[in-house]
Amino acid sequence: MLRESGPRDRAAFIELLASPEVHTYLGGPRPRDELERELPGAPERWPGSFVVALDGSMIGQILLRRATEHRLPAAKGKVDLGYLFLPRAWGCGYAAEACAAALDWLADALPGEPVVLTTQTANLGSMRLAAKLGFTEVERFEAWGAEQWLGMRPPVAVSG
């Protein structure tokens, strides 16, 4: 289920942001004690920010944000998809199902928007997920000490 975040998700957010496994290709985790101190009691909410819940408990996060600062002109100003899941939920198809649902939500909320996605090429799970969701390569580039992949998903055609 996709839903808004709430105070009950704080512990899962800390687990997600402090996990070395989750941040292998994302520049490393944040220290757990810093997160315990600094994360607000009620996580920030905005349209396009989803908690992914399984039986009520948070297993991941999906973000659809306008890439106002993207370094590549092809991505600048476009809606950008990001996803983070707790390792215990990996490999079950939840990421593919949840991201597809979030992209459907976007197609209703903002019809005709292409979506971009940036990921390290070494992040094989993320690359596979991007392909499954219909993203195709725009370009590869070097940043943050690694090869990155910019993919784009064309807007879903509106019938009738």
Ligand SMILES: CC(C)(COP(=O)(O)OP(=O)(O)OC[C@H]1O[C@@H](n2cnc3c(N)ncnc32)[C@H](O)[C@@H]1OP(=O)(O)O)[C@@H](O)C(=O)NCCC(=O)NCCS
């Ligand atoms: C990337 C991530 C969301 C994938 O989650 P997941 O639960 O494994 O995804 P799914 O189960 O929906 O699988 C999607 C596809 O990727 C494949 N896959 C997952 N991990 C893989 C890996 N390490 N190597 C190769 N393929 C992999 C799955 O087999 C599946 O493809 P298939 O249906 O053809 O078998 C998860 O690993 C994650 O949260 N990683 C940390 C955060 C991160 O790196 N995010 C990317 C930010 S850009």
